[in-house]
Every structure is written in C-alpha cells, then in structure tokens.
Amino acid sequence: MDRLIDDLLKKGxxxxxxxxxxxxxxxxxxxxxxxxEEDKAEEEFLGLGLTVGQVKxxxxxxxxxxxxNHRYSDLSxxxxxxxxxxxxxxxxxxxxxxx
Numbered sequence: 001m002d003r004l005i006d007d008l009l010k011k012g013x014x015x016x017x018x019x020x021x022x023x024x025x026x027x028x029x030x031x032x033x034x035x036x037e038e039d040k041a042e043e044e045f046l047g048l049g050l051t052v053g054q055v056k057x058x059x060x061x062x063x064x065x066x067x068x069n070h071r072y073s074d075l076s077x078x079x080x081x082x083x084x085x086x087x088x089x090x091x092x093x094x095x096x097x098x099x
C-alpha cells in the first residue's frame with residue numbers, strides 16, 4: 001500500500017491535496033477565525049519590542065512548528081486515502097492494488 005501512496009505522490013497527489021485543502025479553508029468559518037486571531041497575535045508579537053535575536057529565535061520556532069503541522073496534515077490526508085483505498089479493495093470495489 002505504501003507503494004500506492006508513493007506512486008500517487010509522484011503523479012502529483014501533493015498538488016491535489018493543496019488545491020482541495022485550499023478550496024475548503026476559504027469557506028471554513030473556524031479556519032478563518034483562527035487565521036484572524038493569528039494575525040492579531042502576530043501584531044501583538046511585533047509590538048513587544050524584542051531584540052532582533054529574540055525575534056529570530058521565535059520566528060524559527062514558529063516556522064518549525066508550522067512545517068511539522070503541515071507535514072502532519074499531509075500525512076493525515078494520505079492516511080485517509082490509504083484507508084479509503086484499503087476499504088474499497090476489501091469490498092472488491094477496486095482491483096489490482098497491493099495492500
């Protein structure tokens with residue numbers, strides 16, 4: 001099954017994930033609220049008067065957290081694809097896929 005995921009990624013599943021997610025987030029009120037709260041927190045952060053070094057450390061931390069969360073989201077999506085294909089195979093609705 002991991003070969004299936006690898007093949008899908010090589011064929012551009014990552015772009016599909018991004019397009020699907022982007023289409024959903026623009027209509028999701030909770031995401032939009034969180035995004036506005038993030039913008040407000042960033043303004044407050046920038047107004048703290050921290051040193052350049054402090055800002056750099058915090059920005060690196062935030063960047064690392066975002067990268068980890070982004071990867072987690074992508075892997076969660078792929079897990080859903082894998083589970084869906086597995087279910088379809090087990091129901092004999094899809095043939096020729098190695099589990």
